[in-house]
Amino acid sequence: MKKLIVGSVLLVSSSAALAVAPGGPDCGWGNMLFEGQSGLGPHFVATTTNGTSGNKTFGMTSGTNGCSTDGALTYGGTSLVSNMMDEFSEDVARGHGDALNAVAASMGVEKADRELFAKVAHDNFNVIFPSENVTAREVTAALNALMKADSRLAKYAV
Amino acid sequence: MNVFKRIQNANSQFSGFLFLVLMSGVTSATPPDARRVDVLQHLQQQAQQIRLWQHQEWLNLLHYDKDSGSPSGYTSAVDDARFFNATDGAISPEAELRATLSALYRRDVSGNDHAQCRFVARLHWLKKQLLFDAATLPDVHCPDYAEWYAMVKAQRATLIFPTYHLNSPSSMFGHTLLRLDHSTSIEDSSWLSFAVNFGANTNAEDNSLFYAFKGLTGGYPGIFIVAPYFKKIQEYNRIEKRDIWEYQLNLSPEEVDRMVTHLWELKEINFDYYFFDENCSYRLLELLEVARPGIELTDEFGVTAIPIDTVKAIERVGMIESRRFRPARVTELSALMKTLSSTEQRLMQQLAADPSVFERADFAALNDERKARIIDAAYRYQRYQQGGEVRSDEQARNSHRLLALLNRYPGNIMPPPVVEPTPPELGHHSRRASVSMGERNNEGFTEVAMRMAFHSLEDNERGFLRGAQINMANVQLRVADSGDVRLQQLDAIDIVSLTPRTRFFQPMSWKVYTGFERQITDGKDRLTAHVTAGWGASYSLARNGLLYTLATGRLEHNRGLPGGGIEPALGVDSGLLWHFGKSTTRLELSGERFLNDYYRTRVRYSQNFVMARNHGINFSADYNHNRDDQYSQFSLAYRYYF
Secondary structure (H helix, E strand, O other), X not given: OHHHHHHHHHHHHHHHHHHOOOOOOOOEHHHOOOOOOOOHHHHHHHHHOOOEEOOOOEOOOOOOOOOOOHHHHOOOOHHHHHHOHHXXXXXXXXXXXXXXXXXXXXXXXXXXXXXXXXXXXXXXXXHHOOOOOOEHHHHHHHHHHHHHOOOOOHHHOO | OHHHHHHHHOXXXXXXXXXXXXXXXXXXXXXXXXXXXXXXXXXXXXXXXXXXXXXXXXXXXXXXXXXXXOOOOEEEOEOOHHHOOOOOOOOOHHHHHHHHHHHHXXXXXXXXXOHHHHOHHHHHHHHHHOOOOHHHOOOXXXXXXXXXXXXXXXOEEEEEEEOOOOOOOOOOOOOOEEEEEOOOOHHHOHHHOEEEEEEEEEOOOOOHHHHHHXXXXXXXXXXXXXXXXXXXXXXXXXXXXXXXXXXXXXXXHHHHHHHXXXXXXXXXXXXXXXXXXXXXXXXXXXXXXXXXOOOOOOHHHOOOOOHHHHHHHHHHOOOEEEEEEEOOHHHHHHHHHHOOOHHHHHHHHHHHXXXXXXXXXXXXXXXXXXXXXXXXXXXXXXXXXXXXXXXXXXXXXXXXXXXXXXXXXXXXXXXXXXXXXXXXXXXXXXXXXXXXXXXXXXXXXXXXXXXXXXXXXXXXXXXXXXXXXXXXXXXXXXEEOOOOEEEEEEEEEEEEEOOEEOOOOOOOEEEEEEEEEEEEEOOEEEEEEEEEEEEEEEEEEOOOEEEEEEEEEEEEEOOOOOOOOEEEEEEEEXXXXXXXXXXXXXXXXXXXXXXXXXXXXXEEEEEEEEEEOOEEEEEEEEEEEEOOOEEEEEEEEEEEEO
């Protein structure tokens, strides 16, 4: 399980580095953009060839674009949350969904506890997402605080 | 000699034992360095004896294609010296195998750069094919590979097919990628799985137009990219508004492992990239051939590899276990809208624009189930509208408020009732041959036609996008009753994209059409060259009808036109398309007026009957009127899709 956690964080950290501006850990929920959303032109160009530009990626960062994976590790689930914050907020509001499950998996929450994790998050939407300016870093911190306060989820908190 | 022959034919422990005895006999009397040289020499001899480089698995691992221009008869599709150990490795499977064996035994290189770390799949395969004592290999540690392998941790593989996307040249035929899943349990989180995608490795400095052109003509090398699957969901489901089909493959963990180790060999390695044949889908077939030795997937795709055809090929070899539909965000939103009454739709729009509508008496009067549904739709609709832009502070605040409102109704939020469409692999085949008989102005004719790809508006719509037509390389030859044979029509490209506009979605409809066609002009039947494009709108009529109108522009080369050269024209193309299940009606009215005042108008009626998945009958009637002539035509065709 531990390996998977580290793996997920690693792989996400590389994509966070690629997303640069939009998905940063200190970028507000309301200001998020997705890759490819910067207008019709660049998007057309990117899809013309099913291609990728600039940063080659192989799921890891070694050698290609010089981004560090070590730094990202200290965020815990922050880089993952910042990469799917929009979907995550929606899933928390609903109480279920793929993004919620992915965040739980990346935090090492075992399957038996996922439902509880989803419920705790759902019941505390206003705590996790207090305003439209909330950042991924704050979301992760709130999430960890909630987990610490729960007897069954406390073991997953960092 | 005989000993080696026997070793080749038998995997029995006996021959292995014999070989070890032989080896130990050779090695015991010599110093260590010379022993290594001997071991390597013996391996080379073994490989030589059984001509190991001719094995299909070796050819697959090195991506060799048959090439009569190469001295060995093979050239690799990989265009990157880093992938080969021999200087002539790209054109010589034999030299590459010999050089690979030598490289595996090198002691002057260590760590990540050693051949043992870089060519893991080759090493695994050679170990199985040749009887060598692994202990004789230099002891090499591969930290990068170990880290990557532990991270990917793949046990299962899923083929992913994002559906047709007409607004993008490389995606109009769809696209395929592979997903590597961590565990056997799908619920674990496929979002965190890795997606393996083959695409052009483009140069960001090129400007857009040049980039598009270069991409389509194969000017960029292709490369494998590994990225988290949720990035792909965001890209396809959300931004490009494409539904995704996921096909779980029945590859064993061992087979997946073979593919993953080979994928590592392809890290940052450049391939020749060709859009039509050796494209994303073709390369994935090659990966699957590596995964499961003995299957043949690529042979039939020498000329073109249309993504959905490759899905069908993978299904034919029995690799697909199950199928899952992942609707695009917009598909979910459309389904949700249909569950709202007209009044509720209006409320939804008001709420999306201003969440304080929630406090209003008419909203408060609704029950919780309706409230939840309307808030859900409003949130989705608002996010859809914000699509590709940065949100203003007010928009962000409104979105946040809607989510907070949604959060108040747990248990009342129903998933959007999306109706799963017919899976694309069940659609008719991509190529079409037709034979028809008809009459034009009381003169009979017979016609044969061939279309390389892909789907016409009136073809059997099962498995295709309604309102989307992509025809490429369509040729029609006509034999008149008088015995004359002539080219009647040659369409290079004939694409029509008709997406209906609704109260909530306002997409544009368009068409692009270019090639050669016959026009009776100035009393003579003439072959003309043309480029035609149209831009407009379409609307749904009831459930199965589509009405469209496009403003068109045309450039035509026609010697019969006054002036006799290339003439521009403006026109209109309107039509009605009606699907009756097993039959489709298309009625079209169009016309154009040239700059020199010459004009034409046409009425065309076409009725298509689906006989079976890949068989159809088509009846059509045309009436044409132009400045000097008028003529009519009837035709009855049998169409076979293959």
